[in-house]
Amino acid sequence: MNRGKPNYFDSLFSQLKEKLPNLEIHKNEAIAKYTPIKAGGKTKILINIRSSNSLLQLLLLLKKRQVFNKIPVIIAGGLTNTIFPNNVFRGILIRSFSLKKPTFSKTEITADSGYSLKTLIDKLTKKGISGLEIFTGIPGTIVGAVTGNIHGFGGVLFSNFIKKIKVFNLKNGKTEYLKSKDCRFAYNQSIFKKNNKLIILEVRFSLKTLKRKNREEVKKTIDTILEAKKNQPQNSLGCAFSNLSKHQQKKHNFPTNSTGWFIENKLNLKGFVLGDFKISENHANFIVPADSQKRTNNAGDYLALIKKIKKAAWSKFHLRLKPEVKIISIPKNFQP
């Protein structure tokens, strides 16, 4: 019995509160509260960050205390593309949702990684700067858009607009700049998906790729996109699976590579319910809570639905579907 002796998380929590009194730090916090699908277990520590300067300060402290070697640390943006299972996450979840305004120079725009993508698009539209509005209707933060290299209207990739990225390198404890060409951007891919030692702090957009345009024209594009995306439910984690490859589409002679079309027309699973979650009736590649009023949903049902769709695709068509959602796995008996 070690009654009276604080455990690792209790003492880490107290140290963080003492050293970084301006940060919002929670103990044993429910993750479901922060996700659009209201699912996921508790995290031992959750830290809400409001600027990339605070994020850097926190990372330096965690590095100095060797926290990264002892427990898992996950850094997230809006959590609109990430699912945690039901069991307790014995680590730190950092939610970076920056409120710091972007800065504009003659050649570039610099924004904190945790800044809201929608707010950035709104700001640019007001200034008559066009380009990023093709990503209208995509929730979350800039870092989510960079990590997943999101595709906007017409399939244009987010990386097309990026000049440089400021990162904190967990390996050497230094901040450095990566040029866009060093980030291995491809459809839904970036170096940050594979290398979790590179923590994004700031993103610089090139004004060469962003053009001046009449505000009304930009607004028209935004309205067209919002109309086209209106069947995509906001209480989801976006598309559950990536679209089929051209090879998969051709092999089966499908009229489209849309996974939503495949789940609806070939697997006949549109509207299928499994416990707390269902395949959306509006768009079959989106998984949503079965009861939108419920305050907490079972993340296990979301994950079981992913498994069910994958299994059906494999057994009926020998087709391997790739989840687009980031699934966090938690080791069962981990103790720091």
Ligand SMILES: Cc1cc2nc3c(=O)[nH]c(=O)nc-3n(C[C@H](O)[C@H](O)[C@H](O)COP(=O)(O)OP(=O)(O)OC[C@H]3O[C@@H](n4cnc5c(N)ncnc54)[C@H](O)[C@@H]3O)c2cc1C
């Ligand atoms: C209704 C809806 C519509 C959508 N439409 C589209 C669409 O048209 N096109 C498209 O491509 N996507 C689309 N998506 C998916 C969308 O791209 C993601 O939901 C969004 O970009 C994720 O942003 P986030 O801030 O919530 O990321 P999170 O889910 O919080 O994080 C995403 C990833 O970033 C990593 N990360 C977070 N912070 C850092 C950091 N500081 N440094 C390094 N890595 C970090 C996390 O570990 C995680 O892997 C849609 C989603 C929804 C819900």
